[in-house]
Amino acid sequence: VKLRDLGEFGLIDRLPTLGVYRHRSEDLLVDIGDDAAVWRMGDEFLVATMDTLVAGVHFLPGVAGWDDIGWKAMAVNISDIAAMGAWPRFALVSLAVPPETAVSDIEQFYEGLYTSAALCGVTVVGGDTVRAETPTITVAVIGRAEAPDGEPLVLRRDTAAVGDVIAVTGKLGDSGAGLLRLKVGVDDQDPLVQAHLRPHPELAMGAGAVVAGITCAIDISDGLVQDLGHICRSSSVGAVVRAVDIPLSDELRVAYPDDALRLACTGGEDYKLILVGPQGRIADLQEGLETADLAVIGEIIKDNYEKRVRVLDDAGKEIRFDKTGWDAFKS
Amino acid sequence: VKLRDLGEFGLIDRLPTLGVYRHRSEDLLVDIGDDAAVWRMGDEFLVATMDTLVAGVHFLPGVAGWDDIGWKAMAVNISDIAAMGAWPRFALVSLAVPPETAVSDIEQFYEGLYTSAALCGVTVVGGDTVRAETPTITVAVIGRAEAPDGEPLVLRRDTAAVGDVIAVTGKLGDSGAGLLRLKVGVDDQDPLVQAHLRPHPELAMGAGAVVAGITCAIDISDGLVQDLGHICRSSSVGAVVRAVDIPLSDELRVAYPDDALRLACTGGEDYKLILVGPQGRIADLQEGLETADLAVIGEIIKDNYEKRVRVLDDAGKEIRFDKTGWDAFKS
Numbered sequence: 001v002k003l004r005d006l007g008e009f010g011l012i013d014r015l016p017t018l019g020v021y022r023h024r025s026e027d028l029l030v031d032i033g034d035d036a037a038v039w040r041m042g043d044e045f046l047v048a049t050m051d052t053l054v055a056g057v058h059f060l061p062g063v064a065g066w067d068d069i070g071w072k073a074m075a076v077n078i079s080d081i082a083a084m085g086a087w088p089r090f091a092l093v094s095l096a097v098p099p100e101t102a103v104s105d106i107e108q109f110y111e112g113l114y115t116s117a118a119l120c121g122v123t124v125v126g127g128d129t130v131r132a133e134t135p136t137i138t139v140a141v142i143g144r145a146e147a148p149d150g151e152p153l154v155l156r157r158d159t160a161a162v163g164d165v166i167a168v169t170g171k172l173g174d175s176g177a178g179l180l181r182l183k184v185g186v187d188d189q190d191p192l193v194q195a196h197l198r199p200h201p202e203l204a205m206g207a208g209a210v211v212a213g214i215t216c217a218i219d220i221s222d223g224l225v226q227d228l229g230h231i232c233r234s235s236s237v238g239a240v241v242r243a244v245d246i247p248l249s250d251e252l253r254v255a256y257p258d259d260a261l262r263l264a265c266t267g268g269e270d271y272k273l274i275l276v277g278p279q280g281r282i283a284d285l286q287e288g289l290e291t292a293d294l295a296v297i298g299e300i301i302k303d304n305y306e307k308r309v310r311v312l313d314d315a316g317k318e319i320r321f322d323k324t325g326w327d328a329f330k331s
Numbered sequence: 332v333k334l335r336d337l338g339e340f341g342l343i344d345r346l347p348t349l350g351v352y353r354h355r356s357e358d359l360l361v362d363i364g365d366d367a368a369v370w371r372m373g374d375e376f377l378v379a380t381m382d383t384l385v386a387g388v389h390f391l392p393g394v395a396g397w398d399d400i401g402w403k404a405m406a407v408n409i410s411d412i413a414a415m416g417a418w419p420r421f422a423l424v425s426l427a428v429p430p431e432t433a434v435s436d437i438e439q440f441y442e443g444l445y446t447s448a449a450l451c452g453v454t455v456v457g458g459d460t461v462r463a464e465t466p467t468i469t470v471a472v473i474g475r476a477e478a479p480d481g482e483p484l485v486l487r488r489d490t491a492a493v494g495d496v497i498a499v500t501g502k503l504g505d506s507g508a509g510l511l512r513l514k515v516g517v518d519d520q521d522p523l524v525q526a527h528l529r530p531h532p533e534l535a536m537g538a539g540a541v542v543a544g545i546t547c548a549i550d551i552s553d554g555l556v557q558d559l560g561h562i563c564r565s566s567s568v569g570a571v572v573r574a575v576d577i578p579l580s581d582e583l584r585v586a587y588p589d590d591a592l593r594l595a596c597t598g599g600e601d602y603k604l605i606l607v608g609p610q611g612r613i614a615d616l617q618e619g620l621e622t623a624d625l626a627v628i629g630e631i632i633k634d635n636y637e638k639r640v641r642v643l644d645d646a647g648k649e650i651r652f653d654k655t656g657w658d659a660f661k662s
Contacts, residue, residue, distance in 0.1 A: 003437060004430035008460055011434070015441060023449035025420065028456060037456035039421055041475060042375040048456065050423040050471055054463040089356065090370055092381040094469050099335035099660040103342070106334060110346060118354035125359055125368035125379065128469075129339055130659045132385045138425050138459075138469040140381055144372060328461045329430040 008328035033234065034157050035083040035218060038145060045152035049080035050140040061135060063182055066105045068197040069137070070112030076221065077141040078120045078201040079271040083219035085155040085210035087203065088122045088143040096132035113139075120203060146210065153210045155217035160235035160276045164216070164300040167282050169205040169273045170293050171249040172224055176267020177256050191251050199271035205294070206273060212285040214277035223268040225321060228309045231276060238303025241265075241311045243319055245297045265311055266321050276300060339659035364565065365488050366414040366549060369476060376483035380411035381471040392466060394513055397436045399528040400468070401443030407552065408472040409451045409532040410602040414550035416486040416541035418534065419453045419474040427463035444470075451534060477541065484541045486548035491566035491607045495547070495631040498613050500536040500604045501624050502580040503555055507598020508587050522582050530602035536625070537604060543616040545608035554599040556652060559640045562607060569634025572596075572642045574650055576628045596642055597652050607631060 030038035036049035055061050059069050081088040145152040178196030218227045228239050252260045286294045311319045361369035367380035386392050390400050412419040476483035509527030549558045563570050583591045617625045642650045
């Protein structure tokens with residue numbers, strides 16, 4: 001069996017069954033399979049995540065600038081911490097590049113990365129620099145969760161309950177549209193392109209959700225349908241989303257009138273949060289916000305068998321998409 | 332300027348000057364440039380490190396088995412925590428591989444990695460799996476330092492003092508020799524090959540050194556001369572090493588009689604610790620050990636200008652090596 005056939009999520013499902021000698025600390029509270037891991041260390045609750053970006057797969061040198069690549073490598077990891085409702089503190093960075101890379105490109109990369117980190121209060125503390133034919137970036141971010149009563153308050157994927165409402169923290173699809181534009185050479189100051197190159201992690205939204213008593217969230221990296229699907233499978237529920245309620249930007253509607261909904265549902269890399277919780281708590285969070293960026297788009301339903309996401313049109317008919325999102329190994 | 336010309340250590344020297352907007356938390360105690368970073372989080376002192384291994388550069392699929400590759404990817408990171416005198420607790424793992432990789436190879440990789448982690452009490456808590464043409468592995472390990480009086484007790488690179496003695500925690504050169512043997516197809520049960528494929532991090536030695544009041548150490552990844560050189564430059568001192576006192580295994584002497592010293596000084600990847608401290612404290616540590624594995628090999632001397640390592644023969648004459656060790660970008 002090849003990895004291509006198993007797929008990324010097939011592999012992740014299989015990992016916990018491996019390792020006869022696997023050590024599992026009882027201090028581990030949230031394991032592989034959420035946006036980030038959570039564990040206890042003394043009186044602190046640590047939240048940690050790590051993502052790898054590969055040139056040609058996750059970013060396009062020459063199309064995106066190295067400062068944008070650095071920004072995004074940091075921001076997508078901070079977004080995982082935001083999706084846990086925690087605060088990021090420190091980061092490790094590994095950069096693998098060919099020896100013939102211009103030093104000025106590397107400097108630009110770190111400028112973008114440090115800036116993205118600094119805006120979120122993250123200190124880069126070390127890492128590694130190695131030689132590789134294909135530029136590859138790995139960032140790990142470590143943060144902390146609040147634990148006012150000795151138990152960490154975090155947002156998980158496995159706590160969605162039937163009857164909960166589903167909300168998103170911003171407009172979707174701009175990043176996917178920006179990628180299309182970037183590939184045809186649109187100026188990188190275009191707002192859609194900016195949404196793709198320079199995501200802003202939703203730290204305040206994540207932390208606010210925790211305060212409002214919400215316990216379930218994920219960030220949109222693979223795409224709304226796929227990421228909400230992760231919540232459904234982890235929580236053993238289904239989800240219905242009303243297409244008309246998915247927030248879309250004017251720029252997206254104008255640029256891709258026929259494709260806006262598909263980009264919003266499957267484009268990915270928006271790095272907004274999907275929050276799932278009782279209607280009253282979502283409403284509490286909405287009231288506490290200065291902006292109207294939290295939009296309710298659907299509900300959690302009972303679905304013991306398929307545990308999947310259904311996007312419905314105005315007539316209540318399901319809209320199907322060819323590809324629901326990203327899988328690292330299937331093509 | 333290309334990265335090849337600047338070199339890995341030139342790049343590392345330049346990084347702190349980058350980032351107009353770089354955020355530096357006052358909780359950061361040991362920054363980029365040591366084996367691991369150390370920071371305060373609440374009442375805890377965290378120690379964290381991250382290394383990347385690239386196929387064809389750091390490991391050879393087909394030559395080494397995937398279980399060995401997994402073992403080593405974990406062990407070399409745990410070794411960095413050992414070199415700080417700290418205890419590792421949790422790890423994040425990122426695996427980038429081609430979609431046509433056999434799932435059985437991936438399973439072997441995780442078996443080796445989980446076993447190596449378990450033997451050191453490390454829980455693997457998450458990470459990433461992505462597609463890449465060249466297999467690339469990144470592991471981050473996070474541990475904790477003891478802090479009996481509210482200050483973390485760690486081993487650093489910048490605390491060597493003139494008059495300190497230099498000790499190593501085991502025999503050197505076996506790993507370099509094992510790599511040579513592996514490349515010509517010697518059975519992987521050969522003890523030299525095993526030393527290369529399955530390093531054992533020196534956690535007890537690192538922790539013991541801290542208890543003995545030693546404050547300076549590094550692990551041997553790049554090679555004795557180069558890694559001791561990192562201590563010299565960080566501490567602004569020089570070092571003399573007596574070749575005759577460098578511990579060599581019988582296997583190494585027999586297999587490479589003419590090359591044993593060179594392999595011990597520049598072969599790298601032994602993952603023994605270099606400990607530097609006052610003679611009395613090194614002696615205290617030696618007394619506390621059940622084995623005779625701690626060997627004094629030299630002294631720290633004043634050397635304001637070159638800050639370098641001199642390996643001396645029986646007559647006190649310096650032995651020069653063509654290549655002192657590893658640089659990621661120079662070839």
